[in-house]
Amino acid sequence: MWKERLLEYLRSEGYRPSTVQELCEQLGVKSAADFRAFVRLLNEMEDAGDLVRTRNNRYALPEQMNFIAGRLQLKARGYGFVIPENEAEADIYIPQSALNGAMSGDRVLVRLREERGKGAQAHREGEIVKILERGNDRMVGQISIYAHHAFVTPLDKRFPEDVFVPKDAVGQAHDGQVVVVELTSYPTATHGPVGRVVEVLGYPDEPGVDILAIVRKYNLPEVFPEDVLADAERIPLELDPAEIARRKDFRSETIVTIDGEDAKDLDDAVHVKRLPNGHYELGVHIADVGYYVKENSPLDKEAFRRGTSVYLVDRVIPMLPPRLSNNICSLNPKVDRLTMSCVMEIDRQGRVVSHEIVPSVIRTAERMTYNDVRKILEDEDETLRARYAPLVPMFELMRELALILREKRMRRGAIDFDFDEIKVRVNDLGEPTSIEPRPRSIAERIIEEFMLVANETVAEHFHWLGVPFIYRVHDEPDPDKIIHLNLFLHNFGYHVKGSAGGKVHPRALQEVLNEVEGKREARMISMVMLRSMQQAKYRPECTGHFGLAADYYTHFTSPIRRYPDLAIHRIIREVLTRGSLSPKREAQLREFVAEASRQSSERERIAQEAEREVDQLKMVEYMQAHIDEEFDGIISGVVPFGLFVQLDNGVEGMIHISELADDYYVLHERQMALIGERTRRVFRIGDPVRVVVIRAVKEDLRIDFGLVEHLREATYVGGEGPGAIVYDEDLTPKERRETERRRRQAAAQAGDRKGRDGKRQRARRDRTEEARAGVRLSDWDDGEEERSAALGDMLPGALPYDAWDEEYPDPRSRRRKRGGRGAADEVREPADGRVAGSRASAPARRGGYRTWPTWEAERDSGRGKGAARGGRSRPGAKSTGKRKSESGKSGKRGARKKGKR
Secondary structure, eight states: OHHHHHHHHHTSTTOOOBOHHHHHHHHTOOSHHHHHHHHHHHHHHHHTTSOEEOTTSOEEOGGGGTEEEEEEEEOTTSOEEEEESSTTSOOEEEOGGGOTTOOTTOEEEEEEOOOBSOGGGOBEEEEEEEEEEOSOSEEEEEEEEOSSEEEEEESSTTOOSOEEEEGGGOTTOOTTOEEEEEEEEOOOSSOOOEEEEEEEEEOTTSTTHHHHHHHHHTTOOOSOOHHHHHHHHTSOSSOOHHHHHTSEEOTTSOOEEEEOTTOOOOOEEEEEEEOTTSOEEEEEEEEOHHHHSOTTSHHHHHHHHHOBOEEOSSOEEOSSOHHIIIIITSOOTTSEEEEEEEEEEEOTTSOEEEEEEEEEEEEOSEEEEHHHHHIIIIIOOHHHHHHTTTTHHHHHHHHHHHHHHHHHHHHHTOOOOOOOEEEEEEOTTSOEEEEEEEOOOHHHHHHHHHHHHHHHHHHHHHHHHTOOOOEEEBOOOOHHHHHHHHHHHHTTTOOOTTOGGGOOOHHHHHHHHHHHTTSTTHHHHHHHHHHTSOOOEEESSOOOBTTTTBSSOOOOSOTTTBHHHHHHHHHHHHHHHHSSOOHHHHHHHHHHHHHHHHHHHHHHHHHHHHHHHHHHHHHHHHHHTTTTOEEEEEEEEEETTEEEEEETTSOEEEEEGGGOTTSOEEEETTTTEEEETTTOBEEETTOEEEEEEEEEETTTTEEEEEEEEESSOEEEOSSSSTTSEEEGGGSOHHHHHHHHHHHHHHHHHHHTHHHHHHHHHHHHHHTHHHHHTTOOGGGOOOSOOOGGGOHHHHSTTTOOSSOOOTTSOOGGGGOOOOSSTTOOOOOOOOTTSOOTTOTTTOTTOOSSSOOOOOHHHHHHTTSOGGGGTTOOSSTTOOOHHHHHHHTTOOSOHHHHHHHHO
8 A cells, every 4th residue: 555655656746855754744654553564665665676765864766866777687798788677778788897796687776877979889887886686696617626715617607706615615526526506695896706515516528417507507497396296296187077068179170289209298289170151260279277277376386487498408397297298288199188279260361250269178189290291291291191191181271271371471561580490419418419400391380370370369359358468579679770770781772661760560671581582692681680679578568569560469379388378378267257357356467467477588588598508508519529620601690800600500600800811801880791901802791601610619608610711702892882792793704803813912912911021120120220319210101001901992981990809909909108108008918929919929820900019019129118109000100290290299399308318
């Protein structure tokens, strides 16, 4: 009672931060009991981040005090982002210096600072002022044991600090093992985290330890609590005849399940038949898990906590115990099962003209697999067609209806990204044996279309009833991303129609996909467009699904493995049996669906991250057996420090820019390409390449490639738009010869770079005496400006130099004023011992980054430390002295001071 009144008053116009006494006066809190309850409420809301208390003990809403509550996500580099709880708010950048002891996953309160950057690069920055809730109490890492203590290095790179473990808290762990450590003290500004070992997983190279470490890292619960298992054991495995009598009986229908070969939780079955009026009857029958999992039971609470089943390469972590998921709830063939059915009459245009949603009982005729249905319909396998002869006509009718439904979706503007699913297969020891792309056949499309139309029908039905429900929503893309997508498409001569201001209809995106279908840039554009989309989530409001171009959508079809499906099944049965909900019950359900939507969305993201990490882990392990072997792939991503390449088998790795030895390459963001300064050679997202595997590191989940051959060479000719990049295959023979000549010339220049460096160094030594006599070294110019290397000559204003990989920093960013003008501090050497910018010290260094001379290089060439002051940053740059003379200022001040010293 007090909470609603308090929030209403705090949100009122003209509210100013008030003390407890002022709030009590305004809200009419008079008795001692009410006062104690009110103060307790204020404390609870403050702890939860719903209120902020100022230094003079006045209360206000966080947004009124420039505070925002959200969840922190750290990056491996040490900085992070806070994702606000209000979905309308943009993410907030948190520098490492402003974390104040917060760890990745923590719920925090952020004070906003000023906005940084301008235009499209503008972002909000903040400082964490309070940790509302810790997101992790355990961590997985490798332990290093010393004489009197130990340290655990987290496997998750988002946790940069090692965990200190006292000697008496090491337990049975041995040096080098992977362990689970429970945090007993969180990091502060003065000390790091402290913990104790609670589980030893084993040595990193032992079979199964790698995946088990990921399971523990994401806190995926493998074992069901005893009370949950006991609750499951109480469920009978035989159907109650009285319950069957209350349901609609579909046991006379020919119903089948169609799933993968290794599926055990069969939760959806279908039947199709033609009606006398020429329409189709489609029945989608879903396991009635909600009948067995009662609200607030131990089974229900555990399913809510897990949120979803997690499918890893060698195991499944189910949402429900096997007694339900693989037994009584699974729609196994030729046995009676309780279901929730959505039976639809669909016309020849794919419109649902009538439907019925009822509790039911079914008996499936066969357990079909995708492969068998594909062979029956596409390959027309005579053996399988003979074996399933009574079902073949229904499968053909299913194909006919599925194509009609898909055509209807495409007409209304749904987006269809046709990417193959990647399947990693492992042996009994967990070692990867193969990686296979699994294309979507007609069998997968049949089930996909039937589930989509059932989900839409159920969502629309209960939306108009106005009952509390959980919907699957997909928001419109961020306008800025659509603007950038359009700029990218302009490079190929395409345009997203009706996208002024970043607003777009999904049909416009699908039209672009249709236009590029079959062309060489099709896959590239599909990938870039997919990355421009938002992530789908669960929400208690029906706001539509952008990607499907659907106004109403929910998840109704997988209650064995998704909690939202299970929850709405119970709501459906309650509404169908009672007819209406009381106001009190409706309020309870609205609160429940809001919390279930939030929890299910969060657990879904965690499951997806775990599944992707395990897949990547096994891909890295698979590629470890293929070092020095060559593969074909496409460029799937372009960043300032290299190229991401996806192989034909789905494995993705990187060609670091230092492997591109023939030129210096810089990022052209609009073209999504790396472009060589001299050769104008282009590496563009979507281009086919042939690569060699250099290394595969499981600890970093990293695969490094070397470039063997660029299979579609192109040249940047300047400007923007379709003509900015020309592929060699589109050139005339004369133009192609000229392009090859220019590349050979650039390669020769790159090979002769060492000689030019030596010549400059000899010229500098010849002028050493002049420098000692007071002549500024920066006035020296050998007249060999590399005009061909001037980026502005070919890429005007398009390729900034400020986005280099942190592994190879620009030495100029480390310079500080010391002593007179032009002085520079010593530049640290990179980890591999090379001197950044010293071509003389590392003449064989492979290309990729522009380098700048440093005083170490000049010292090594015989000039000494002091001679570097005032030197040029790169060939062709104007000297400091010249710049001062041109601006009317004297360039002799430094010389006078030098003479005095």
